[in-house]
Amino acid sequence: MQKGFKVFLFLTLMIFIGHSMAADVKRPGANNKMGLTKKTQQEKENSFFNRLIKGDFDEKSANQNDDIDQIKSDIAELKKQNEYSDSNDKIIKQIKMLSELKDEGVLSSQEFEDKKKILLNKIK
Secondary structure (H helix, E strand, O other), X not given: OHHHHHHHHHHHHHHHHHHHOOOOOOOOOOOOOOOOOOOOHHHHHOOHHHHHHHOOOXXXXXXXXXXXXXXXXXXXXXXXXXXXXXXXXXXXXXXXXXXXHHHHOOOOHHHHHHHHHHHHHHOO
């Protein structure tokens, strides 16, 4: 019984050591469908908790979060501007369609001008 326990302990220890010494790049196995990777040594050293424990944490990295927030707000603003330009393009296309309908005689000149005025007021 004692020998079996020692063998079990030895095998468990070897498996643990083997796992911790495995390649840092990619987890092996056919079940790794998502392609999960282990952290590289550099990622481990640069992690927040590791730097905090070592005392290497500085305010500069905390300020990077402010920069990231600024970039995110800039992206949101650009998306909003893009939506406006898309809506302006749609309005211009609608005016062209109204013009074609007027040319075909479906709309009168007065109806065309009224609808065009409404659409032009929507452009920002």
